[in-house]
Amino acid sequence: MYLLEKFQNATVTMIHASPNTFGHFLRVLTFGESHGTAVGAVIDGVKPGLPFDQVAIQHELDIRRPGQNDVASPRQERDIVHVLSGVYEGHTTGHPIALVVFNEGQNPSDYTAIKDIFRPGHSDLTYERKYGLRDYRGGGRSSGRETLARVAAGAWAKQQLTPLGVSIKSFNREIAGIACETIDWEFVAHNPLKVCDPCTFPKQRAAVEAAMEARDSVGGIAEIHITGLPIGLGDPVFSKLDAMLAYACMSIGGIKGVEFGAGFKATRMRGSQHNDPITATGFSTNNAGGILGGISNGDAIVMRLAVKPTSSIGQKQKTIDLTGQETEIEIGGRHDPCIAPRLLPVAEAMCALAIYDAWLTQEAQKPCSLCKDGIAEYDWKVVEAML
Secondary structure, three states: OHHHHHHHHHHHHHHHOOOOEEOOOOEEEEEEOOOOOEEEEEEEOOOOOOEOOHHHHHHHHHHHOOOOOOOOOOOOOOOOEEEEEOEEOOEEOOOOEEEEEEOOOOOOHHHHOOOOEOOOOOOHHHHHHHHOOOOOOOOHHHOHHHHHHHHHHHHHHHHHHHHHOOEEEEEEEEEOOEEOOOOOHHHHOOOOOOEOOOOOHHHHHHHHHHHHHOOOOOOEEEEEEEEOOOEOOOEOOOEOHHHHHHHHHHOOOOEEEEEEOOHHHHHHOOHHHHOOOEEOOEEOOOOOOOEEOOEEEOOOEEEEEEEOOOOOOOOOEEEEEOOOOEEEEOOOOOOOOOOHHHHHHHHHHHHHHHHHHHHHHHHHHOOOOOOOOOOOOOOHHHHHHHO
């Protein structure tokens, strides 16, 4: 009887868990729709006295916003972040931080002609069937615009990870099936596709331009490197670090797959090839991608994300309308021919939230297990306030 009651209580808890909230010790709730008044995030579970850099958050939002080059959507959205609560004189108060960005530059007329038609590749049909109604203007809650709330929250999480020595960087490993052969981090920051190889960039750019000319789109593979982590983050069995990172990134619209380290190549390797030899100074290879048994092993976490082609394209496509009648659709408006470049800051933000939450979880379970002896060179006044 006791076990039955526990199971029923757990079931109720699962049913009432918010699908709009991410995290355990650090919780982030996002709100808002594509063509609503605003989009934003509420960060809860914040320690008091932590540094809060609004300029750094705005910088991350600026990287994400459209209209920055000729291979992106021409929409112009300033995406200025406003802090409504939880911060005083540049530091957190310990109360929920509310961040909001008011929507600008909406053009709902772009969607009027297709308001009763389901767009292929979008969530129109599933939202309609699940909720019985939907916001046809850009997809409402399912719009990629929701991701700016994640970027704002994740930018703050990054600020807390920096004094802990954690770095999160990303680039596009592949665009339109054309893979980079070398990694040039300096080049990543100075090309519109955020690819890592100056030699393959011309072919990748040409592929995106060809898709634009054909009123079509292409996908890509994003790669994220997380360095500076100690051994010990992650909680088997259902909160393994790789599981939480995968969950975080799979919650981003447009992501269709995640792999760590050798990833799917591991299926073509033998155990003798895939196992990372352990030496007195660490691992000699990193096929595990920095995670063993769901726990960080001290190596760099390397993960890759499969990014699908942008769903909104200008070509005619077959679909149905609200009555179930077959029809065709041509999507107008201002859309990215490849969403992989603008997805990178979103993926980094979700990884930052997952890593910081895992750090707080570990400290709650075993205080100072990640402290001082392993990272004595950091600013411990800042670190101790965070813990």
